[in-house]
Amino acid sequence: MAEKAFDAILFDLDGTLMDTAVDMIHALARLADNHRIDHQLNIAEYRQYISKGAVALVKSVFNDPSAERLEQLRLEYLEIYQQQLNTHSHLFNGVAELLSHLDQTDTPWGIVTNKPSWLARPIVANTTQLARSQVLICADEVGVAKPDPKPLLTAAGHMALNHSSTLYLGDARSDIDAAHAAGMQSGIALWGYLAPDDEPDDWLAHHRFETPLELLKHQSPDNTNS
Incomplete structure (x- = not known):
């Protein structure tokens, strides 16, 4: 699918921001x-x-x-x-730098995850860079999980985002399907937890990223100047 610039980003958590x-x-x-x-x-x-x-x-x-x-x-x-949250979990390489750049350029970003809130919220709260997220939407709090678009739409509503210029980034087929259903741009985090039998070419994502810092090349011009 054709790549387009985006001016806001919603992230999956496990396998995208955090290596858990x-x-x-x-x-x-x-x-x-x-x-x-x-x-x-x-x-x-x-x-x-x-x-x-x-x-x-x-x-x-x-x-x-x-x-x-x-x-x-x-x-x-x-x-x-x-009982062992955050014992060994950490941000993927490049994520801290990416989030810092988004903050410096006033680019809106948030987190949408299928992880239960009673697990996701302590992880985010105890990870300094993630605690700056403008929103954290968990599937159990909205009653449905991805690939249903409702979690993404809920985040977009809280943040007053334009769907068509918002990227949702994740490492699973359900992430891409949810983004498409929500009318958002979709991106695959190729550094995540893809299985050997996954075929991301078949997911028809708008974007594919080998590293987190590659996202900076696709921001809208208005969001690239600090």
Whole structure:
């Protein structure tokens, strides 16, 4: 799809701004240990499940649990993960510099995530650069998750953004679909948690970025002067 300039950015959290893989996979290992599941959870291998959510992570270790059992394991996993938030998580390289530039140029930016608010909000509040976000919208607070566009539309409403000149950046197909449904520009964070079988060419995103700092090349001219 043709690339266009944008003058505001909404970000996904995990796999886009924050590298939370180590904490999330360590929590999964503890869950497996609690249930005496033999495992060797290689972080590089299991990163691909993170953007697909806690259900995908649990299913990657537990063999075809019933719906009731899966929900129990999911809740147990999230409780374990909550106990070690921000232990090893950190901003991806280049994100701090990108956000600093956006602040210096008065470019509006916010965060829209499917991560539950009781996990996302402590991460954002305890990460200095992310705490400057103009809005944090979590799926549980609006009642639906991406790829439904409602979380993005809610953020845009709070920030009074023009949809067509707003970029939504994420590392999953659901992020791109949500952006399109919201009438926004879509961008793939190629440094994120893409799985080997993902085919981002098929997602029809407006933009693809290898690094966070590449976003600066596509800002609208009015947002590039400090």
